[in-house]
Amino acid sequence: MKYSNQTRLLVAVDCIIFGFDGTDYKLLLIQRGFAPEREKWSLMGGFIQPEESADKAAERILQQLTGLHDVYLEQIQAFSIPERDPIERVIALPYVALIDIEKYQTQINDDFHARWFTLKELPNLIFDHNEMVEMALNRLRYKAAFHPILFELLPEKFTLPQLQAMYEGLYDTKIDKRNFTRKVLSTKLLKKEKDKDKSSSKKGAFYYSLDEEHYKENFTNIHNFIPKNEIPVGTE
Template sequence: MEQFYNDYDRLLVSVDCIVFGFDEGELRVLMGKRKMDPGRGQWSLYGGFVGANESVNDAARRVLYALTGLKDLYMKQVGAYGDVDRDPGARVISISYYSMINVADYDQAQQQEHDVAWVNIEQLPEMYSDHRKMVLKARRMMQEKISHEPIGFNLLPELFTLSQLQQVYEAVNGEEVDKRNFRKRIKEMDFIEKTDQIDKLTSKRGAYLYRFNEKAYKEEPNFKL
């Protein structure tokens, strides 16, 4: 490849991936402690540098797959972080992304291999560089989007109870919702289907299980909670 920009500085570009999960009524973030300098031992997101022959989106998908072993994950770009002194190791510009997964789909072996943990977003520790800012901005984006797009289903198993669905919305938004109004609104949505199966594990009385019908949603794409 012919070089046209030899008179300009070379910068490193990385991606940092924020993986959200939902478990035991809590919104959690997958993170670990850095095993390299600078910042060794500090809580950090999982990331990597962008290769010369890949887009930033492809780099994020590669990093997410390496971390989770899961493909075709929901993924949205959060933003670019480029303060001159954000990384004491070098001049690094980072593009951050957030993703949402069902915790039960995440293999424990993968978690142990990468030595990462699910941390309650309400109890975030201090983190390396600007990683904490990335997480908080990603949550704000989720809060805005979950009110008019069905992204919350990415955090749930295929079959779920209405209580679980309500808990997801509460965990993402950080506040309780009115149960009666929430269920009334949900039952008006044709793309949330009631099945004839009963949850006997998490519900003592036995609650009906529901599923998200993506095809039906595409026919009724506009909704608001």
């Protein structure tokens, strides 16, 4: 049984995949392999299959490109303007994905001609994908001010300067080092390691790792690592 006199629509998932290399935020893009807009840069996407939920489709599409499982994924606002796709009526459900670049580098799928771009050097994307990326960034800036989601971008061991650079890069601002360190350590989210990163100085900086138990317990707590005036207006 079906609803009568109704037009069938296609629903697609587009993954907005962010990474952080220790200095810059990056976006993982693919070259589209078919018309229209063949060989132009695009988000990684695909259609939801009859047996899938939107979340499962996003997980499948991300795994096809990166080989990674259990990645942070969050759906943002749907894109549904009728003329957004010139071929057929397609409603798009964008998902923000945060991945550790180091884990991805050993699992590149060459079938999609994927490439990392820094956010300051993004090419023009197909359809409304540029709008999706901008919306995803605004959502990330808002969410990261209240939840420790940016830790998903970090390798297993990282330094406090790397962590601070990650927050500064997202908000394009400078944060007082002493206050930032105090606030981060007060959350008890981190475990101090015995070894140091000496790539930047002889003295070096101690590595830290995420305390998984405290991370899960405190995920919904407010952690104001950045000045309040840098937090964009948004809704939870």
